Amino acid sequence: MLTITTLKQILAEPKKIVVTTHYKPDGDALGSSLAMFMWLKSKGHQVHLIVPSDYPAFLHWMPQQEQAIIYTENKVISDEIIAQADLLFCLDFNGLARTHDMQEALRKATALKLMIDHHLDPEGFDDFRHWTPTAAATAFLAYDFIVNQLDDRASITPEIASCLYTGIMTDTGSFRFRSTTAEVHLVIADLISLGAENAQIHEFVFNSSSENRLKFLGFCLLNRLVVLPEFNTAYFSITKDDLTRFNIVTGDTEGLVNYALSISGIKLAALIIDRTNQIKLSLRSIGDFPANEICAKYFNGGGHKNAAGGHDNLPLEEVVQKFKAILPLYTEQLTS
Incomplete structure (x- = not known):
């Protein structure tokens, strides 16, 4: 070196x-x-x-x-x-x-x-x-x-x-x-x-959002946000059709996961997007919850403790179910 x-x-x-x-x-x-x-x-x-x-x-x-x-x-x-x-x-x-x-x-x-x-x-x-x-x-x-x-x-x-x-x-x-x-x-x-x-x-x-991005944000908050109070977790699941409908371009999904994390009591938030070739995941957490551990163990990724990412080759709905199935393994950390 x-x-x-x-x-x-x-x-x-x-x-x-x-x-x-x-x-x-x-x-x-x-x-x-x-x-x-x-x-x-x-x-x-x-x-x-x-x-x-x-x-x-x-x-x-x-x-x-x-x-x-x-x-x-x-x-x-x-x-x-x-x-x-x-x-x-x-x-x-x-x-x-x-x-x-x-x-x-x-x-x-x-x-x-x-x-x-x-x-x-x-x-x-x-x-x-x-x-x-x-x-x-x-x-x-x-x-x-x-x-x-x-x-x-x-x-x-x-x-x-x-x-x-x-x-x-x-x-x-x-x-x-x-x-x-x-x-x-x-x-x-x-x-x-x-x-x-x-x-x-x-x-x-x-302060440089496009009209499409703001409409996409409103759509996601209304139709794609899922809250799992038993695990203090919330997530967005975004389809290929959603991206096409709002003509989403690079950067338009930036920060979306933070809206899920901003809900009172939420400790873990996820953005799960069908990017056609792969399903992309962005995880955010608060406190000592290890978002990077979930990405590294289950989704071919990694990152920081409170901000991590990964990907999967399964169909979108299967990735969502996989993510939800992992949460019981972290019940104590998510609910304490």
Whole structure:
């Protein structure tokens, strides 16, 4: 494993660098990646940002996001860029499978791989690791990497600050999750002092819904929300037809699971969606209930204790029944 001293020496000379993140990037994934992309470019490196897929429209305002190469739309050129890279910066994922179709190209790459991430149980593909599983967001670690590890706070522009702010804000639920420590607030204050316009960022992210998305939200709350009071659990089950009916696009289901978790007394919430090729699950919990354990044991996934995800190849209704059948195993934790 590379040391930070060795990495500083490597970065002292211009390099060909690829920055990438996980499939269907969220605010933390794209925010941390864009920040690292801009910072590396400012140091004189030849940098490409390649994302495995498209990302939500509410992130299209972010500085230099138009520079991102979407792998699913540009596979050939992306594979060439990855093959020629000296360094790969891998942000907000700890296993190459999370890049979906990109993982083969990344595994074959001869470049040194640097992981900046906060998810549990890293796969071990990396040559350098800036990893803290208790960190509030990967963007928080990206800030720490630039400011504290490399002692380069002076290079954080307002654009970089805005991207880092967005990543931390979105992954902490607007600073309400318990991962929001005093240190997080100090970093946020510093990012604002460096030019992040917090009010404007909140406006861009949270007040940019389409009419279809709002109607979809109302439909789901009325027709797809199921509450299981005996297990202090609530879930949404979304069909392919639901997605088609409201012309749902990437990002439109973001945050839906939190409405189930917001019900008084609910300890576990799930969003179960038929994505045609797979059934996707997003779990959220409060307190010490291990949402990540359920995803890891039963749904080929994982994540954080209070925010996790997984998938299944069974039909939607069978996945719903499987999820419900698991709950009695956790009765004591859910009802105590």
